[in-house]
Amino acid sequence: MNLKRRLYLAMGIGVLAMGAQEAPAGDLEESTPLVVEVHVQNRPSSTPGGQTLHPELATGGNTLDILNQLPGFAALRGGGASGLPVLDGFAASDIVQSVDGVRTPTACANGMNPPLSYVSPSQIGQIHVYPTVAPVSIGGNAMGGAIAVESPKALFASGQNPVVGGRAGSFYQSNGNIHGGSAAIYAATRTTYVRYDGAVSAGSDYRAAAQFKPAIPGIPGNIVGSTQYLSSNQSLQLAHKSGANFLDLHLNYQYIPYQAFPNARMDMTKNESVGINLHFTHDYGWGEWSIRAYQEHILHRMNFLADKMIGASMDMPMQTNAVHNGLRSELRLNVDPEDTLEVGAGYDHEDLDDRWPPAHNLTSMPMAMPSMGPLTFVNLNHARQDDYHVYAQWHRDWSAHWSSLVGLRGDFVEQGTGPVQGYNARMYGNPDLATSQPGRFNAANRRGLFALGSLSFVTDYRPNAQWKLELGLSRRSQAPGLYERYAWSSQAMAMLMNGWFGDGNGYIGNLALGPQTANTASLSLQWQSTDKGWELRIQPHYSYIEHYIGVQRCPVTLGGACTPANLTATSGFVYLQFQNQRAALYGVDFRARMPVLHHSTAGDWDLETAGSYTRGDNLALHTPLYEIAPPTLRLALVQHWGAFTNRMEETLVAAQNRVDPTRNEPRTGAYALLDLATEYGRGPWQASLRLQNLLNRLYFDPLGSTYLGQRPFMAGTPVPGPGRSVQLAVSYTF
Numbered sequence: 041m042n043l044k045r046r047l048y049l050a051m052g053i054g055v056l057a058m059g060a061q062e063a064p065a066g067d068l069e070e071s072t073p074l075v076v077e078v079h080v081q082n083r084p085s086s087t088p089g090g091q092t093l094h095p096e097l098a099t100g101g102n103t104l105d106i107l108n109q110l111p112g113f114a115a116l117r118g119g120g121a122s123g124l125p126v127l128d129g130f131a132a133s134d135i136v137q138s139v140d141g142v143r144t145p146t147a148c149a150n151g152m153n154p155p156l157s158y159v160s161p162s163q164i165g166q167i168h169v170y171p172t173v174a175p176v177s178i179g180g181n182a183m184g185g186a187i188a189v190e191s192p193k194a195l196f197a198s199g200q201n202p203v204v205g206g207r208a209g210s211f212y213q214s215n216g217n218i219h220g221g222s223a224a225i226y227a228a229t230r231t232t233y234v235r236y237d238g239a240v241s242a243g244s245d246y247r248a249a250a251q252f253k254p255a256i257p258g259i260p261g262n263i264v265g266s267t268q269y270l271s272s273n274q275s276l277q278l279a280h281k282s283g284a285n286f287l288d289l290h291l292n293y294q295y296i297p298y299q300a301f302p303n304a305r306m307d308m309t310k311n312e313s314v315g316i317n318l319h320f321t322h323d324y325g326w327g328e329w330s331i332r333a334y335q336e337h338i339l340h341r342m343n344f345l346a347d348k349m350i351g352a353s354m355d356m357p358m359q360t361n362a363v364h365n366g367l368r369s370e371l372r373l374n375v376d377p378e379d380t381l382e383v384g385a386g387y388d389h390e391d392l393d394d395r396w397p398p399a400h401n402l403t404s405m406p407m408a409m410p411s412m413g414p415l416t417f418v419n420l421n422h423a424r425q426d427d428y429h430v431y432a433q434w435h436r437d438w439s440a441h442w443s444s445l446v447g448l449r450g451d452f453v454e455q456g457t458g459p460v461q462g463y464n465a466r467m468y469g470n471p472d473l474a475t476s477q478p479g480r481f482n483a484a485n486r487r488g489l490f491a492l493g494s495l496s497f498v499t500d501y502r503p504n505a506q507w508k509l510e511l512g513l514s515r516r517s518q519a520p521g522l523y524e525r526y527a528w529s530s531q532a533m534a535m536l537m538n539g540w541f542g543d544g545n546g547y548i549g550n551l552a553l554g555p556q557t558a559n560t561a562s563l564s565l566q567w568q569s570t571d572k573g574w575e576l577r578i579q580p581h582y583s584y585i586e587h588y589i590g591v592q593r594c595p596v597t598l599g600g601a602c603t604p605a606n607l608t609a610t611s612g613f614v615y616l617q618f619q620n621q622r623a624a625l626y627g628v629d630f631r632a633r634m635p636v637l638h639h640s641t642a643g644d645w646d647l648e649t650a651g652s653y654t655r656g657d658n659l660a661l662h663t664p665l666y667e668i669a670p671p672t673l674r675l676a677l678v679q680h681w682g683a684f685t686n687r688m689e690e691t692l693v694a695a696q697n698r699v700d701p702t703r704n705e706p707r708t709g710a711y712a713l714l715d716l717a718t719e720y721g722r723g724p725w726q727a728s729l730r731l732q733n734l735l736n737r738l739y740f741d742p743l744g745s746t747y748l749g750q751r752p753f754m755a756g757t758p759v760p761g762p763g764r765s766v767q768l769a770v771s772y773t774f
Contacts, residue, residue: 101220101241101271103156103164103189111629111650112171112579114669116542117744117759119299119308120218120243120269122157124540126743127171128581129625129654129668130184130558132540133521136174139189140290140317143179145390147338147362149419149523151540152301152308156189158294158315160239160273162209162222165192171629172562172581173512176431176447176494177370177382183518183558183585194233194279194288195226202229209771215732215762216246216267233279240272245300245347245749249738249763256750258350264760265347265749266300266307284324290317300345302749302759303542306358307348310341327373338362351751354399356412358419358537363391380435388427392522394420396537398463411533412463419529419538421458423522428452431494444499453519453555455488457526468531477599481528481551488525490555492517506570512562520553520589524618530600535615541667542745543703544753546601546615548594554620557586573635573646580628588623590658590665591616591702612755614704621660625668627653636677643681650674655698666700667743683722689715696742706746706758711739713761724773729766736764 104115104123116124116131124132137143137155144155167189170178174186197203206225213219220241227234245268251261259265276291292315299308315336322329340360344352368386375381398413433447459482462468469476474483494517500510527538527549535546562581568574594602594617601615629652637645651673656665676689691713699705717730744759 101160101218101239101243103159103161106161106164106167107169107187109650109674110169110171111631111652112627112654113169114672114743116667117741118152118303118542119301120216120267121241121271121296121299122152122154122301122308124151124154125156125187126667126669127169127185127187128627128629128652129583129656129665131667134182134518135184136170136179136182136186136188138179138186140191141188141319141332141368142315142317142334142336142366143388144313144315144336144338145362145364145392145425146540147340147360147392148308148342149358149360149394149527149538149540150301150304150306150342152299152304152306152342153311153313153338153340156187158273158292158313159189159191160222160237160241160271162207162224162239163191163237163273163275164189166190171579172560172583173496173498173514174516175433175445175498176449176496177384177433180429180431180449180451180494180516181427181453181492181518183516183556183583184560191237191275191277191290192224192235194235194277195228196233196281197228197230200230202227204228205774207771207773209726209769211241211767211769213243213765213767215765216243218243218246231281233277235277236275237277238272238274240270242270244268246762246765248760249733249736252738252740252760253747253754253757256350259347259750262763264302264747264762266302266304266345267749268345268347269296269299271296271299284322286321286323288319290319291315292317298345300347300749301542302747303544303745305348305536305544305748305753306342306356307345308341309343309345310339312339313337327371329371330369332366332368334364334366336362336364338364347750348748349402352402354401354410354412356396356399356537358394358396360395361393363389365389378437382433382435383431385430386428388429390425390522392420392423392425394418394423396463410463411467415461415463417463417468417529417534418460419534420522420526421460423457423526424455425519425522426454441502442499444497446497447495449494451490451492451494451517451519453488453490453492455490455519455522455525457486457522460528462529462531462534468529468534477530478528484551486526486551488519488551490517490519492519492555506568508564508566510562510564510566512560512564514560515557516560517555517557519555520550520618523547523549524589525549525551525553530594530598530602530615532601532615535594535601536613541703542748542759543666543705544613544746544748544755545703546613547591548598548602548615548617550618553589553618554587556589556620558625559584559586573633575631575633577632578628578630580626582626583624585623585625587620588658588660589618590621590623590660592619592661593617593702609704610701611704613753614702616703621658623656623658623660623665625654625656625665627655643679643684646678646680648674648676648678658700658702661702663702664698664700666703666705667745668698670694670696670698670742683720685719685721687715687717687719689717691715693739693742704755706756708740708742708758711737713737713739725770726773727768727770729768732765732767733761733763738763 114126210221222239255261296311342358366388370384396417431449471478656668695710696708740758
């Protein structure tokens with residue numbers, strides 16, 4: 041039995057087991073909708089706001105798709121289950137990404153396993169989004185906002201009888217044959233809660249609306265190569281309460297046997313993660329103390345999958361092992377009815393080992409001296425990062441109309457790595473020679489110690505129930521990443537294997553990198569009519585970034601691929617080195633809603649709109665910043681009609697003409713997409729039907745970067761979005 045069938049069989053057994061359980065009538069009912077809360081004021085007592093979704097109806101298997109309609113949000117697309125989030129221009133590790141309070145490190149030179157890829161949409165209870173200014177309690181060592189994902193909360197029965205319930209769901213998308221399912225079952229007594237969640241999704245190569253590149257045998261011109269994937273996530277939650285004590289244990293397991301990437305030179309051939317997250321809280325009445333301990337082990341493998349194997353002369357195995365653990369303690373004090381003080385301290389450790397075994401010849405021709413052998417290439421030799429942090433945060437209600445939140449945080453980050461070597465001494469340098477590239481790296485001071493200070497201040501003023509004005513200010517610092525400092529080789533092949541930007545370019549690290557610091561100001565104006573039918577929110581923002589970690593063409597003194605021709609190339613793939621520079625990010629997000637018709641027969645009709653404008657400037661090079669989303673506008677006509685919610689949406693995206701010449705970023709044209717959707721919800725049943733890209737328009741995602749889904753790799757060709765597709769989804773809660 042093949043792997044995919046084994047995964048689906050396991051999920052099927054879980055669903056059948058759930059169906060065999062009879063939930064007795066009780067007083068416990070699980071809250072199945074997934075809630076996305078968008079925090080502007082960032083204070084702990086904020087009232088939830090945003091959108092309520094049912095996970096299978098909102099998206100397939102990619103958690104980032106849930107956030108697509110939030111103004112200011114974008115995604116750097118990767119594999120079918122992975123992508124890097126963007127909030128108002130800050131991307132990937134620049135923002136805090138956590139799942140149940142833990143920030144899983146990206147254990148991959150190509151950024152294929154970001155934190156949010158370890159949780160499926162069906163396993164999420166809430167997502168808290170801080171677009172610009174995030175409170176210091178959310179996390180440090182990041183410049184921008186935050187996305188904090190939480191599992192469904194533990195629930196307990198109030199009666200004597202145990203309660204059993206659950207949910208099962210499935211979805212199918214025609215373009216790419218993307219399909220999957222999820223199941224959950226829980227049992228609760230007055231003191232104990234047990235829950236199992238499982239989800240699996242898979243897909244094949246999807247189709248663009250038209251031919252966008254030359255066809256090769258096995259991959260037609262309209263097929264976006266290297267987009268197939270198979271992913272599964274499982275979790276077990278155990279919770280217990282006794283008096284003022286609450287203990288919550290999460291056991292998480294992910295297994296991805298394959299995930300292809302259309303904008304990377306490599307594919308994922310395995311990602312296996314095992315994690316444990318233990319959280320204890322005690323309520324004293326006058327405050328609450330909590331402690332969290334966690335441990336994760338990640339095994340990550342890369343090579344070429346079928347589409348990239350066409351035309352390849354050899355494979356290229358790459359192996360990454362990562363260990364991540366930490367301990368955190370927090371105390372919240374209810375000083376008086378108007379004041380809340382929160383203090384915390386913690387330790388976070390990351391060990392990352394990245395090695396590339398010798399390549400194997402795929403042809404019948406012998407290799408007299410293989411360029412990728414006979415030794416193992418050591419890219420990172422147990423690179424490690426230790427983060428010690430302390431913070432204090434004070435919330436004050438000055439009056440019924442005015443409140444504020446101020447926080448201070450210090451992160452002390454220590455980094456280091458062991459000695460390295462190349463595949464062989466002839467091409468990559470002899471590490472035993474002090475004058476060689478690996479020899480100089482091994483002899484250098486590889487230890488880094490960074491003291492990071494963060495400050496956030498938010499105040500909001502509500503003169504009445506209709507108006508709200510909020511001001512946010514922050515100064516947040518971020519240490520350079522392990523790959524940004526320790527990727528060491530200037531040989532073309534090695535540089536091309538380091539890079540999580542999807543552009544096909546090559547990158548080399550810089551031991552001299554210092555931390556980057558963003559100074560951010562954000563202003564939000566919100567208005568809502570008395571009947572809550574009309575709504576408007578406008579939020580301009582500005583960030584000045586000191587010591588911004590950008591890139592420049594790698595200097596000729598590094599040798600290898602760092603040639604004089606590389607310094608002036610205006611097309612093709614180029615080779616770059618990370619450098620501290622200066623940058624600015626600014627723009628505006630907005631959202632509005634207005635009623636169109638309220639009719640007893642035709643239902644309630646609303647017009648919704650959301651959009652964003654973001655501009656990024658590299659002040660050191662006087663060029664645009666890389667991968668900044670162009671202006672985007674969404675217009676939707678929504679009908680609420682009994683158990684049905686119908687939606688017609690137009691997405692308008694401007695041309696991407698402000699591109700980064702340093703990386704030869706491709707331009708993309710403007711486009712408009714029309715989607716139709718209907719959702720049904722009554723009792724335990726939820727179902728949806730979506731027609732995506734209804735007019736079958738060929739378009740190129742401005743953040744999809746360069747198409748590398750097949751050989752020969754083509755510089756300057758952007759990744760197209762999917763053509764017309766039909767998506768069906770259904771879920772049942774019991």
